[in-house]
Amino acid sequence: MAMAFLKDTSRSRFSILKLLSCPRCSQTLHEESVESRLTCASCRTTARQFGPRLVDFSGEDCPEAQAIFQWPSGLWQEIEPHLDDLRDGRPIRDGAATLQDAGLIDATGMVTRLGRSIAYHELEKQWQKRGDPLRDVVESVAASREDARVLDVGCGAGTTLSLLDRFRDAERVGLDCDLVPLALADRIHNDDVRNCTMFVRGDAIAMPFRDGAFSHVLSRVSLNYLPQPRALREMTRVLAPGGYLALRIEALGFDLHGIRKAPGKPRAKPGKPRPLPSPSRTIRKTCEACGGVRAACSP
Numbered sequence: 001m002a003m004a005f006l007k008d009t010s011r012s013r014f015s016i017l018k019l020l021s022c023p024r025c026s027q028t029l030h031e032e033s034v035e036s037r038l039t040c041a042s043c044r045t046t047a048r049q050f051g052p053r054l055v056d057f058s059g060e061d062c063p064e065a066q067a068i069f070q071w072p073s074g075l076w077q078e079i080e081p082h083l084d085d086l087r088d089g090r091p092i093r094d095g096a097a098t099l100q101d102a103g104l105i106d107a108t109g110m111v112t113r114l115g116r117s118i119a120y121h122e123l124e125k126q127w128q129k130r131g132d133p134l135r136d137v138v139e140s141v142a143a144s145r146e147d148a149r150v151l152d153v154g155c156g157a158g159t160t161l162s163l164l165d166r167f168r169d170a171e172r173v174g175l176d177c178d179l180v181p182l183a184l185a186d187r188i189h190n191d192d193v194r195n196c197t198m199f200v201r202g203d204a205i206a207m208p209f210r211d212g213a214f215s216h217v218l219s220r221v222s223l224n225y226l227p228q229p230r231a232l233r234e235m236t237r238v239l240a241p242g243g244y245l246a247l248r249i250e251a252l253g254f255d256l257h258g259i260r261k262a263p264g265k266p267r268a269k270p271g272k273p274r275p276l277p278s279p280s281r282t283i284r285k286t287c288e289a290c291g292g293v294r295a296a297c298s299p
Contacts, residue, residue, distance in 0.1 A: 019173065150172045218247075
């Protein structure tokens with residue numbers, strides 16, 4: 001039986017199958033006789049599909065994401081007005097039953113872990129609306145070429161990709177390792193049949209995409225949480241010749257704060273301190289070493 005994203009013949013959807021490859025051996029993935037599953041004929045790696053927009057290469061169960069998949073159509077519109085209250089921990093009176101049914105608050109009105117996660121991604125959306133250096137880059141993507149195919153590494157709930165909503169023909173794929181924000185993104189976009197955004201749960205250092213699959217690769221601060229050389233090699237691998245890599249990274253203080261908080265941190269060696277390297281300069285050099293890719297970096 002054909003999978004849903006292969007059966008969907010809507011003109012504004014696209015088949016993500018043409019972009020995927022096995023993350024272990026890079027071979028082609030094939031449809032299994034079992035519905036909603038892809039399999040690598042070489043190493044037998046499998047991927048599950050949740051609806052027409054989301055493919056999961058992890059295979060790990062996630063109860064919170066399963067709860068989101070069960071949301072009925074239109075529930076997100078009922079939840080949205082309460083997100084500020086969820087984030088700030090304010091008591092919710094009107095609509096409490098809806099939020100409880102959605103798993104966002106418990107019987108006592110306390111915000112659940114799922115509720116806090118949903119509120120965080122809404123806050124992320126508000127941060128980007130206030131101004132983000134990557135926003136101009138994202139909006140220039142669709143204007144630069146009609147056949148733009150965009151990958152967002154560490155996409156979360158698809159907030160950055162949503163900036164391209166008015167450019168309907170831009171094919172967009174979001175990659176993240178956390179199924180909860182991907183499930184949320186799936187539900188938000190699910191009611192818009194004209195929206196051609198797909199989501200993949202996978203590893204940024206072993207991406208399940210073919211070489212040169214994308215004209216644009218974006219990454220908004222996810223590099224601070226990844227082994228940068230390995231992640232950058234993967235980003236440049238899936239980038240087509242003449243493509244564009246746009247990165248936003250946290251300032252150096254972000255990593256220094258993490259080092260200070262880390263248990264068992266190493267003691268500084270005596271001697272004259274050396275100047276710290278510029279993160280943007282280090283990333284540019286790594287990208288050039290990976291294949292002459294020029295990266296636009298914004299701290």
